[in-house]
Amino acid sequence: MTYIGEPDYRHGSPQSLGILITNLGTPDAPTPAALKRYLKEFLWDPRVVEAPRPLWWLLLNGLILNTRPRKSAAKYAQIWGEDGSPLLTTTRAQGAAVAERMAELLPGPVKVAVAMRYGNPSIRAGLEELRRAGARRILVLPLYPQYAASTTGSTFDAVTQEVSRWRWVPEIRFVMGYHGDPAYIQAVADSIREHWQAKGQGERLLFSFHGIPRDYLDQGDPYHCYCQTTARMVAENLGLPEHQWQVAFQSRFGRQQWLTPYTSETIAELPGQGVKSLDVVCPGFSADCLETLEEIADESREAFLEAGGECFSYIPSLNTRRDHTNALADLIMRHIQGWPEADPKYDYEARREAGEQARERAMAMGAKN
Ligand SMILES: C=CC1=C(C)c2cc3[nH]c(cc4nc(cc5[nH]c(cc1n2)c(C)c5CCC(=O)O)C(CCC(=O)O)=C4C)c(C)c3C=C
Ligand SMILES: [Fe+2]
Numbered sequence: 377m378t379y380i381g382e383p384d385y386r387h388g389s390p391q392s393l394g395i396l397i398t399n400l401g402t403p404d405a406p407t408p409a410a411l412k413r414y415l416k417e418f419l420w421d422p423r424v425v426e427a428p429r430p431l432w433w434l435l436l437n438g439l440i441l442n443t444r445p446r447k448s449a450a451k452y453a454q455i456w457g458e459d460g461s462p463l464l465t466t467t468r469a470q471g472a473a474v475a476e477r478m479a480e481l482l483p484g485p486v487k488v489a490v491a492m493r494y495g496n497p498s499i500r501a502g503l504e505e506l507r508r509a510g511a512r513r514i515l516v517l518p519l520y521p522q523y524a525a526s527t528t529g530s531t532f533d534a535v536t537q538e539v540s541r542w543r544w545v546p547e548i549r550f551v552m553g554y555h556g557d558p559a560y561i562q563a564v565a566d567s568i569r570e571h572w573q574a575k576g577q578g579e580r581l582l583f584s585f586h587g588i589p590r591d592y593l594d595q596g597d598p599y600h601c602y603c604q605t606t607a608r609m610v611a612e613n614l615g616l617p618e619h620q621w622q623v624a625f626q627s628r629f630g631r632q633q634w635l636t637p638y639t640s641e642t643i644a645e646l647p648g649q650g651v652k653s654l655d656v657v658c659p660g661f662s663a664d665c666l667e668t669l670e671e672i673a674d675e676s677r678e679a680f681l682e683a684g685g686e687c688f689s690y691i692p693s694l695n696t697r698r699d700h701t702n703a704l705a706d707l708i709m710r711h712i713q714g715w716p717e718a719d720p721k722y723d724y725e726a727r728r729e730a731g732e733q734a735r736e737r738a739m740a741m742g743a744k745n
């Protein structure tokens with residue numbers, strides 16, 4: 377629908393709502409060439425690697441992009457599904473599920489788009505999709521429960537940078553995290569309970585979160601603290617005594633110190649401390665991906681068994697669980713408060729009709745398009 381001039385509240389034009397659901401991103405294919413493209417974009421982001429640029433450029437282009445793509449491609453090949461990367465297929469399915477749920481909760485239309493911070497579908501493509509649907513108000517929901525500058529902060533940069541090129545900037549709000557959201561905590565705890573009912577409970581529950589360089593914490597990033605909070609709240613919900621759970625950080629990159637304890641070291645030490653059966657859950661990952669399916673469910677399992685462990689169980693991410701979808705939709709509802717589309721009395725049809733009439737009046741008056 378095209379308007380003559382600006383849609384205007386006085387004429388009752390509809391202002392439609394767009395939700396941009398994002399995640400980190402993934403290569404287009406499990407090949408060294410696709411990984412090189414993906415890693416180049418990802419690792420050049422100053423929110424991800426904060427090292428001084430000229431030096432980092434040399435290291436990245438001279439060394440890392442000549443070695444890592446091949447190794448990472450081999451890992452991706454192990455988890456690649458029929459429809460592509462699990463992270464992307466799951467995020468798309470989450471977007472569709474949230475859209476369905478939002479249609480139940482809201483009186484007017486809502487457009488949901490899915491985008492990835494790196495790779496495809498890009499943030500630009502996602503925002504374009506919303507713009508074409510006529511979204512004048514946009515809520516951005518990065519699927520990172522625990523805020524980190526490298527993830528949520530970087531998504532903020534990408535969205536605002538993209539919109540800075542638009543002539544007509546929409547209203548934008550961001551969900552900056554939900555590490556302690558009761559419905560999210562409940563969903564994680566219930567997923568663990570259900571896993572225990574089906575497969576039995578291990579002697580220890582390990583909460584494994586993606587790491588960041590220790591230096592980022594020292595400079596004030598709240599991520600470490602938020603991970604501890606999530607883990608403690610889930611453990612409390614489960615009624616787990618302190619000695620039956622712990623937190624560790626996975627997926628270290630490079631030589632610097634990262635958040636400790638490291639998941640890999642913790643898992644190798646536990647059997648020696650008498651823990652023979654272990655459950656691992658990764659509540660920082662909304663969707664199963666390379667870091668959970670390959671690094672935890674595969675590599676870590678092997679490491680645990682090799683170190684003398686007997687039983688290793690990976691508890692899947694929330695993915696498209698119904699309680700996850702509902703928790704995300706509730707989060708959206710709370711963040712769009714005050715926007716007319718969130719008002720149950722908002723009469724979308726009446727507004728649309730009034731808008732049409734205003735448009736016709738303007739046409740009759742000979743306004744130029
Ligand atoms: C180099 C620094 C990195 C930082 C800092 C970092 C933070 C960070 N990452 C996630 C979530 C994911 N990371 C994933 C893959 C991945 N991460 C890094 C590096 C850093 N991450 C690399 C190089 C890769 C690519 C794979 C590899 O070559 O090892 C993924 C999985 C993507 C997939 O396609 O499945 C996720 C998800 C968080 C939450 C985070 C900080 C809190
Ligand atoms: Fe990462």
Ligand SMILES: [Fe+2]
Pocket residue numbers: 627628666667671
């Ligand atoms: Fe990894």
